[in-house]
Amino acid sequence: MKEALTSLLEQSLSNLVTQGLVPECPGLTPQVDHTRDASHGDLATNLAMVLAKRAGMPPRDLAKAIITALPDNTLIARTEIAGPGFINFFLNQASHVDVIRQVLGAGPTFGTSAVGAGRKVQVEFVSANPTGPLHVGHGRGAAIGDSLCRLLSATGWTVHSEFYYNDAGQQITNLARSVQARALGLTPEDDDWPADGYRGTYIADLATAYQARSTVSAADRSITALGDIHDLDAIQDFSVAWLRREQDLDLKAFGVTFDEYFLESSLYESGAVNRTVAALEQGGHTYEQGGALWLRTSDFGDDKDRVMRKKEGDYTYFVPDVAYHLNKWQRGFERVINEQGADHHSTITRVRAGLQGLAEGIPQGWPEYVLHQMVTVLRDGEEVKLSKRAGSYVTLRDLIDWVGRDATRFFLAARSASSQLTFDIDLALAQSNENPVFYIQYAHARICSVKRKAVHHEANWTPESGLEHLDRLVEPEALALALLLTKYPGVVAAAAQQLEPHAVANYLRELAAAFHGFYNAHKMVDESEEGLSLARLALAEATRQVIANGLALLGVSAPETM
RNA sequence: CCGCCCGUAGCACAACCGGAUAGUGCAACGGCCUUCUAAGCCGUAGGUUGCAGGUUCGAAUCCUGCCGGGCGGGCCA
Numbered sequence: 001m002k003e004a005l006t007s008l009l010e011q012s013l014s015n016l017v018t019q020g021l022v023p024e025c026p027g028l029t030p031q032v033d034h035t036r037d038a039s040h041g042d043l044a045t046n047l048a049m050v051l052a053k054r055a056g057m058p059p060r061d062l063a064k065a066i067i068t069a070l071p072d073n074t075l076i077a078r079t080e081i082a083g084p085g086f087i088n089f090f091l092n093q094a095s096h097v098d099v100i101r102q103v104l105g106a107g108p109t110f111g112t113s114a115v116g117a118g119r120k121v122q123v124e125f126v127s128a129n130p131t132g133p134l135h136v137g138h139g140r141g142a143a144i145g146d147s148l149c150r151l152l153s154a155t156g157w158t159v160h161s162e163f164y165y166n167d168a169g170q171q172i173t174n175l176a177r178s179v180q181a182r183a184l185g186l187t188p189e190d191d192d193w194p195a196d197g198y199r200g201t202y203i204a205d206l207a208t209a210y211q212a213r214s215t216v217s218a219a220d221r222s223i224t225a226l227g228d229i230h231d232l233d234a235i236q237d238f239s240v241a242w243l244r245r246e247q248d249l250d251l252k253a254f255g256v257t258f259d260e261y262f263l264e265s266s267l268y269e270s271g272a273v274n275r276t277v278a279a280l281e282q283g284g285h286t287y288e289q290g291g292a293l294w295l296r297t298s299d300f301g302d303d304k305d306r307v308m309r310k311k312e313g314d315y316t317y318f319v320p321d322v323a324y325h326l327n328k329w330q331r332g333f334e335r336v337i338n339e340q341g342a343d344h345h346s347t348i349t350r351v352r353a354g355l356q357g358l359a360e361g362i363p364q365g366w367p368e369y370v371l372h373q374m375v376t377v378l379r380d381g382e383e384v385k386l387s388k389r390a391g392s393y394v395t396l397r398d399l400i401d402w403v404g405r406d407a408t409r410f411f412l413a414a415r416s417a418s419s420q421l422t423f424d425i426d427l428a429l430a431q432s433n434e435n436p437v438f439y440i441q442y443a444h445a446r447i448c449s450v451k452r453k454a455v456h457h458e459a460n461w462t463p464e465s466g467l468e469h470l471d472r473l474v475e476p477e478a479l480a481l482a483l484l485l486t487k488y489p490g491v492v493a494a495a496a497q498q499l500e501p502h503a504v505a506n507y508l509r510e511l512a513a514a515f516h517g518f519y520n521a522h523k524m525v526d527e528s529e530e531g532l533s534l535a536r537l538a539l540a541e542a543t544r545q546v547i548a549n550g551l552a553l554l555g556v557s558a559p560e561t562m
Numbered sequence: 563c564c565g566c567c568c569g570u571a572g573c574a575c576a577a578c579c580g581g582a583u584a585g586u587g588c589a590a591c592g593g594c595c596u597u598c599u600a601a602g603c604c605g606u607a608g609g610u611u612g613c614a615g616g617u618u619c620g621a622a623u624c625c626u627g628c629c630g631g632g633c634g635g636g637c638c639a
Contacts, residue, residue, distance in 0.1 A: 494578070510586080
């Protein structure tokens with residue numbers, strides 16, 4: 001609809017240029033927007049105000065000229081010049097309801113597009129190290145990252161989702177020592193407890209499982225415990241697998257899966273880390289100082305240089321990160337999106353600097369990042385700290401258990417990633433039945449109920465048969481609802497393009513409200529009004545389809561009954 | 563001291579990337595079920611968009627400076 005009007009305006013413009021009223025403006029596409037207020041029409045453009053200066057005409061006069069130059073069409077009932085020079089378009093009835101036919105025809109694919117053209121994009125998210133259960137922050141990353149995958153896929157990209165984790169390193173050694181200490185009967189309160197040990201109760205469970213010689217299977221590995229509490233390597237291998245399985249269960253409960261799990265250790269084993277360092281040295285981007293090897297990241301926009309290899313000979317964390325991203329590039333991902341917590345934002349400059357130093361032709365802004373701000377968890381009015389070591393943090397599993405999967409996903413994905421987020425446990429509990437997600441799901445279930453009713457009423461009362469009676473839809477509530485449906489493809493396209501899943505959530509809330517209003521104002525199934533009832537059924541079904549499509553993008557279920 | 567993010571109604575958040583009278587949910591108040599799901603609808607109340615300037619037809623949005631909050635600025639990850 002927007003596109004149709006934009007094209008009409010472009011024709012009007014070229015007419016005006018021909019007449020010499022307006023200078024040529026290459027690259028200018030008229031901006032058509034949905035209005036906020038129905039009294040401003042269905043759609044509006046600010047074109048006259050944008051062009052007024054260049055045309056040397058008052059905006060309202062120019063608006064009049066633009067309208068006069070519009071080609072004949074069947075879409076617009078009337079136009080209006082308003083305020084400082086807006087042109088408001090009032091669509092005719094047929095233009096409003098035509099979308100119903102489109103939605104029913106396209107079904108689950110309504111709103112999808114092919115802008116990605118099948119190109120490869122990799123989305124890395126969660127990437128928690130296997131040292132504890134997933135916390136709320138990981139949950140936010142999972143909700144946003146998974147939704148991004150769905151959005152990109154819906155807009156024609158070939159999406160590869162990936163989870164990267166460190167299965168060796170110092171943190172993992174601490175983990176193994178902690179489990180060993182538990183197995184030896186120590187508790188975090190004892191003096192002999194490892195200095196940087198993990199204190200959570202899951203460590204005790206892990207120690208018990210290890211000593212019981214349990215077998216655990218995670219998404220990417222399976223192992224049986226040896227049970228020898230003096231074999232630190234064995235404890236470490238088992239612990240990693242055990243925690244990977246815990247995280248898998250959390251993600252599964254959250255409805256999130258990955259195409260690939262990538263191990264940091266593999267970058268060392270394959271020699272990729274060493275090759276990366278060698279390439280950076282050859283490129284002349286490194287120097288030695290104080291016994292350490294430094295990378296001149298300041299040549300690439302960092303405010304100071306960074307250590308790559310410590311005095312002791314170990315690499316710092318961002319070196320394997322650079323090697324990892326080179327690997328992504330070599331796998332052919334022209335586009336890579338990393339979704340991670342904002343506390344890691346300083347790695348962006350370093351990783352990009354390292355990649356530039358490799359001179360592999362990697363674009364400067366590659367990879368892209370979506371950073372989500374921290375989640376603050378309130379309980380009893382007090383902040384619960386998200387400390388992995390403390391073991392007292394709120395886990396993703398806790399949230400799912402308390403408020404349910406759908407509400408948790410919606411809550412975490414329905415807000416802009418760049419905003420800090422307060423997750424008030426008590427509020428979430430108290431409002432679990434009044435969460436916005438239920439409002440949307442309820443609209444879906446209601447429509448399903450109406451359809452059941454209609455089918456029982458008369459054999460031929462199906463939404464599809466309503467397509468012949470769309471001219472019966474004339475009430476403001478019906479037309480407003482139909483107009484909202486036309487916005488959906490644009491919402492999906494914008495959300496995918498801007499990497500903002502929360503736009504879909506906001507739209508769905510708006511759509512559900514429009515439906516609830518329509519439902520309450522008009523009887524859907526009325527035996528004395530067959531044509532009208534059928535038309536309303538068609539509109540309801542189109543609404544249901546869009547709600548289902550939108551909820552799917554957020555990974556939220558669309559129940560048929562509630 | 564420097565960098566990134568943020569500041570919108572009592573609370574949690576939106577605002578189609580510069581548009582018209584700043585919205586939604588919760589909380590508060592008043593109505594609506596003998597009829598399709600009341601997890602709903604209709605209405606009332608609630609705001610100097612942190613503060614002060616600037617840019618322009620037009621600013622919550624862009625620029626500058628303050629104030630306040632979060633996260634970074636480790637040879638930690």
